[in-house]
Amino acid sequence: MLMSFRMTFGAAALLTLSTCLLDAQTPQTALEQEVRADMNFLASDALDGRGSATRDEHIAAQYAASVFQGLGLQPGSNGSYLQKAPVELPERAKTRIEQKLAPADRFETWNAVAILPGTDAKLKSEVILLTAHLDHLGLAKTPVNGDAIYNGADDDASGTTAVLNLARYLAHGKPPKRTVVFALFGTEELGGFGARAFLAHPPVPITDIVANLEFEMIGRPDSAVPEGTLWLTGFERSSLGPELAKHGAHLVQDPHPKEQFFMRSDNYGLALEGIIAHTVSSFGLHTDYHQVTDELTTIDFKHMTAAIASMEGPVQWLINTNWKPAWNPGGKPEKKQ
Template identity: 70%
Template sequence: MVRADMGFLADDEMHGRGSATRDEHIAALFAASQFQALGLEPGGDNGTFIQKTALPNPLPERVQQHLSHFENTPRKETWNAIAILRGTSEANETVLLTAHLDHLGIGPAANGDNIYNGADDDASGTTAVLALAHILAAGKRPARTIVFALFGSEEIGGFGNRAFLAHPPVPLKSIIANLEFEMIGRPDPAVPEDTLWLTGYKRTNLGPELARHGAHLVADPHPAQHFFRRSDNYALAQQGIIAQTVSSFGLHKDYHQPSDELSKIDFNHMDRAIASMVEPIQWLAGTNWKPAWEPRQQPAPEK
């Protein structure tokens, strides 16, 4: 399943899943079809698994400058894929599992290749959320609700995430934790083998508690990169939600390059990484324990 999903999302035929393009839409429909087949509850628009939102017109100047280097294609809408596994006794509390669907699309060529496939960034995270949806949907229904959300347009400013926050499928105050999966396709030599790291590890007690329940999670070994602020989790954290990113990005040189391809993915690492999170997430969705911010560690709301 992991290889098949990665093979589809990071294939050249997906043209790098450019933000707010036809290919991002196809990726969202691909995820939605899996959610539907699992019998999950739709969390998108009008009883569907897709949440669509219009982009600002015109786009911010910095976004326009960024996109000027890439394929000239209409960028008018973005799409999220959202599904709900409704809980039993604590259904009014939610665990949110997320990743982003999009990458950079078609852009400047490097070594004759102009497709920015985004295998690690973030087909790997999208695949992880889909795999977790399969596993969790097939198991005993959890006490807490689990929402699976795959965001569009993270690469150009988190517009899919903004749409989710504006029109959430569950009340935002019901979300007790968000785990964003970002770039888990390759191991990070800075941490022990088969280990993932969590951004903002010392900001909350979530990471240490998941680790106590079997998660192979340690603190982010690259604090100078400010990764806590660089994924869709951050906008949720600004809303007060405990929201952190699971990753194993080792600062490889294929980041945001056409060379971020399927051939570079370590599937044994990915399989073990995803498997290591299953029981800790099942525990989190089945307990009445709630994570909390450490003193003065919650980010300020966006102004």
């Protein structure tokens, strides 16, 4: 009996201690643990670089879908959290992918899509879209120093992780007035096929999307801007960036205009449809871009965690306000005739 009491008392004490330790965690510490967990999976060698239109990209999409489902979000593609779409690839890309897949009649990509419904009678029909891309470059034909895996830790496991953690933050908060759609796109690296599939079969009318924030390459700071700062592609094109900055977002103008980053991510296809769409980033033109050296060891987790946390409040404001962004004169991109 005494031994049983001691064991019970000890277990209770251990449980109390564990609870106290969890309660003592700061929100920043808890967020960093989630960030590290997501990154450790998405940028691991086990996913062989999440090559576009491969089984590994599919696994990454399934991981994101499981997070969305676990949060109680609504599925965003005909009752599923996964949106599958055919991909027509150039022959050189097919050759690379066939190293990993059995022969197939067509190649496919996968998006992970989920919805957090709005609750306001008037604003629930308006949508804020939060996005990133799941895929990277897969396997190199020729290893570099024995490494053939393009892990894509910064590009774009970091952006995918940002969207997953914003989903966690918003799902656990007060129900939003506007509807939020979370979309993680496949096959961006081969031409934005996932984003195209999303636009062809959107979970909500395209005209209902008030704004899109794409997250790409936020895993390392950019020395071209002040410490703790993110930049927004096309900042000068619309009123979205300046207004978010007024509400606490650490956003400034893209310091690399010659790179034309506004037109180099999935936000651009959305912008061509008239959606106010920009990319949040802190890519400082590091030399690991599209190299096998874009590894977890290069990620600045303190910066990345702070970057995600800095966007929580501004995004929460955006999904609850009736304010709408607009294109500035000459800012809206036009489709080529």
